[in-house]
Amino acid sequence: MSKKRxxxxxxxxxxxxxxxxxxxAIVAGALLSVGLADxxxxxxxxxxxxxxxxxxxxxxxxxxxxxxVLVEAGAVFLAGVWFRGxxxxxxxxxxxxxxxxxxxxxxxxxxxxxxxxxxxxxxxIITYITAAIGLLIMSANAFxxxxxxPAILFSVWFSLITPVAVFDGAEGILPRLKRSRSLVxxxxxxxxxxxxxxxxxxxxxxxxxxxxxLFWPVxxxxxxxxxxxxxxxxxxxxxxxxxxxxxxxxxxRNAAQVSNDESA
Numbered sequence: 001m002s003k004k005r006x007x008x009x010x011x012x013x014x015x016x017x018x019x020x021x022x023x024x025a026i027v028a029g030a031l032l033s034v035g036l037a038d039x040x041x042x043x044x045x046x047x048x049x050x051x052x053x054x055x056x057x058x059x060x061x062x063x064x065x066x067x068x069v070l071v072e073a074g075a076v077f078l079a080g081v082w083f084r085g086x087x088x089x090x091x092x093x094x095x096x097x098x099x100x101x102x103x104x105x106x107x108x109x110x111x112x113x114x115x116x117x118x119x120x121x122x123x124x125i126i127t128y129i130t131a132a133i134g135l136l137i138m139s140a141n142a143f144x145x146x147x148x149x150p151a152i153l154f155s156v157w158f159s160l161i162t163p164v165a166v167f168d169g170a171e172g173i174l175p176r177l178k179r180s181r182s183l184v185x186x187x188x189x190x191x192x193x194x195x196x197x198x199x200x201x202x203x204x205x206x207x208x209x210x211x212x213x214l215f216w217p218v219x220x221x222x223x224x225x226x227x228x229x230x231x232x233x234x235x236x237x238x239x240x241x242x243x244x245x246x247x248x249x250x251x252x253r254n255a256a257q258v259s260n261d262e263s264a
Contacts, residue, residue, distance in 0.1 A: 007240050008190050014240070015232035022090060025102055026228060029086045029109075034227045037079035038220040041072035072219075080227050081120045081162075085112040087231030088166040091239075112166060119165055122173050123158040127151050156192050157181040163238035183241045186248075194237060198230045 019026055086109035131151035160180040164170060170179040184191050201222045208215050 006190075007187060007237075007244060008193065010240050011194065011233060011236045014236040015229075018091065018236070019228070019232060025090060025105065026087070026232075027224075028102060029083055029090075029105070030224045030228050030231075033079040033083045033086070034076055035220055035224050037075035038072065038216070038223055041075050042216045044071060076223050076227075077120075077124070078117070080230070081117050082109055082113050083227050084162040084231045084234065085109045085116045085166060088112075088163050088235050091235050092167075116162055116165055119161050119173055119176055123154070123161055123177065127154045127158070130154060152192075156188055156195065157184050159191055159195060159234055160184060160238045160241070163235050167238065168242075183238065183245060187241055187244070191237060191241075194233045198226055198233060201225045201229070 086105060089105050089108045089112070128151070131148060134146075134148035134151060158177055158180050160183050161176055164176050164179045164183070168176070168179055170176045204218055204222050208218055
């Protein structure tokens with residue numbers, strides 16, 4: 001009997017094969033959404049004076065965050081929500097499994113955007129509120145760092161909300177959040193590992209100052225590549241985890257049926 005392959009391996013394989021077959025549509029979508037958001041943010045930082053926000057770290061030292069960084073993060077988030085829906089459409093969402101023209105995929109992703117944006121905003125607000133509470137307590141007591149764990153839990157639990165909204169029968173924000181959590185249940189560590197892989201391109205920013213010529217090109221590359229990994233991994237994770245849960249449920253039903261037959 002052949003040994004069953006880990007779900008992570010199947011997700012990586014699905015993502016690689018799909019990217020290999022449709023890389024032009026995928027890269028084009030990423031550049032026209034996340035890449036364009038970075039370009040607009042760069043132009044704003046050049047022509048519009050935005051100032052900075054001064055914060056105090058838990059250690060007591062001052063932290064200065066340029067406002068254009070916050071604007072860029074917001075723009076990339078908004079574009080990333082659209083792009084995740086776009087990837088789901090390409091994989092087989094509202095545009096159909098065999099319809100991969102850019103115009104049809106863009107139109108289908110645009111129709112999904114309002115629903116996906118509302119869902120992602122709720123998820124990120126819940127995650128950020130728990131993270132803010134943890135950071136606030138941590139500023140007074142270093143042991144408060146443990147309170148950051150709920151933010152990590154929520155970010156992993158809600159990671160599948162986009163494909164859930166596109167493919168699943170769940171309706172409404174709360175049922176979709178619960179559906180994402182139920183799919184992650186039992187596979188939390190694997191999904192967390194996927195999320196860690198997604199953020200690895202950000203390590204390319206290490207040592208690159210905001211005032212250097214390489215900052216924005218590298219930042220755009222990082223955001224585009226991260227969005228591609230995120231969209232592909234999350235979409236195929238949804239399909240693999242949904243199949244895994246269906247198989248587990250079927251196995252339980254078969255075991256219960258066998259038990260009932262034996263006791264009859």
